[in-house]
Amino acid sequence: MPAGKWRNRFIFALQTSLEVLGPHRMALRGLIPVLVGDPAEGVFARGAEFSRLRVQRVFEEAVAGSADAPTRPMAEAIGRLLYLVHLAVLLWWLLDKSSKQRATTALVSLFQQVLPSAGMALRLPPVRRFVISADELLQEALFSDPSEERGGDK
Numbered sequence: 001m002p003a004g005k006w007r008n009r010f011i012f013a014l015q016t017s018l019e020v021l022g023p024h025r026m027a028l029r030g031l032i033p034v035l036v037g038d039p040a041e042g043v044f045a046r047g048a049e050f051s052r053l054r055v056q057r058v059f060e061e062a063v064a065g066s067a068d069a070p071t072r073p074m075a076e077a078i079g080r081l082l083y084l085v086h087l088a089v090l091l092w093w094l095l096d097k098s099s100k101q102r103a104t105t106a107l108v109s110l111f112q113q114v115l116p117s118a119g120m121a122l123r124l125p126p127v128r129r130f131v132i133s134a135d136e137l138l139q140e141a142l143f144s145d146p147s148e149e150r151g152g153d154k
Contacts, residue, residue: 001012001058001061001062001065001068003067004066004067005066005067005068005119006063006068006069006078006113006119007065007112007116008061008063008065008135009062009063009065009066009120010059010082010111010115011108011111011115012062012113013058013059013062013086014085014086014108014111015108016087016088016109016135017055017086017090018090018093018104019091025093025094028094029094029095029106030095032091036091043087044142044143046141053085055086056079056080056083057079059079059080059082059083059086060079060080060083061079062075062079063075063076063078063079063082064076064079068119070122072123074131074132075129076135077131077132077134077135078122078131080135080138080139081131081134081135081138084112084138084142088089088138089108090106091102092104092107104145138152
């Protein structure tokens, strides 16, 4: 990953993911119900944890290893949220019906345009609290093991 600001490193990692998965797009489209809908076999399943964590760490390191990295806990939180953005973009890409996935390319470009503002906004305490809270919810909702939770669904 090239040196630079976290936003540029995120875009690099996102575009690399799309390029690597590109040849497998049609096969992955057929797996969408399993990847997203099957809690036992999907991307957030315990059996997929090794693979998920490997990719998730790329996004965490994109932030933590950047020239403008925030503190470690904030960098990891931003990285996990960017990993979720990455997954959302991948789902968008898989479902994209535009010619040569033009809409996906445009979406990545929109992220590229807005991320400098996000970097500035992260200097504000309410935004930083939002990121930490959103990260906690992300971990609870998607990364926690339901068998370890007490009291069942709430």
